[in-house]
Amino acid sequence: MPQFHLFPDAPRPVAPFSHAVEASGWVALTGQMPTDPAAPDAPLPDGIEAQTRRVMENLRLVLDGLGLDLGDVVQCRCYLTEFERDYACFNEVYAEFFPEDRRPARTTIGVTALAVGALVEIDCLAAPRS
Template identity: 80%
Template sequence: MTPVFHMIADGPRPVAPFSHAVEIDGWVVLTGQMPTDPAAPDAPLPEGIVAQTRAVMRNLEIVLKGVGLDLSHIVQCRCYLTEFERDYSTFNDTYAAHFPTDRLPARTTVGVTALAVGALVEIDCLARRPER
């Protein structure tokens, strides 16, 4: 199988050299998304972990939609928080609201010292295209 490299036309502006998603054999790897606004990429980031988590999830939805998928196709997420102790519980509540309680993706969450663009949160994902 040859990988397909996706750049979503109305997707978030990349903050580094990467594709929004790479697909191979039904698996779709989504690059970590930041809490930027695709319509105003130079605008200040939303304030606080709740607003930033919602923005990241919106950006993941945009990328997923661009490859014909949605949040229900996510099987695994990696989450990065710059203020882990302070934000972990609130982040969990905001993140969980995007998934049915009986279909939560596998997940790893780690605290990091810094993220691009001064973000509090970044999330990358692995999604699976349904069998045809």
């Protein structure tokens, strides 16, 4: 049976969803936005670098609620509203969060818009280490 998780320390959901769902040994994390968990109605950070850092920290909060970390992530999907402008800077920040020899599989997609006016959103799939 799937287990559905909402964590009080993670960002407030911006739509009707769970932070994560566990099923068959996998964990799917909902795409995180660059919102501040301590002040969910505060303005978003300025620029792709700051928003990417906030999204990655929000993913860490959800993973932490599961007893996991970024080392358990096997795949990420990344969404950018300004793909051509932001892709290189996004990659620089994203790379800071994963060791070079443990980077998850990844797809990055240019989109026309994201919730809350964000520049970036990232969802991921994790496989807890035994």
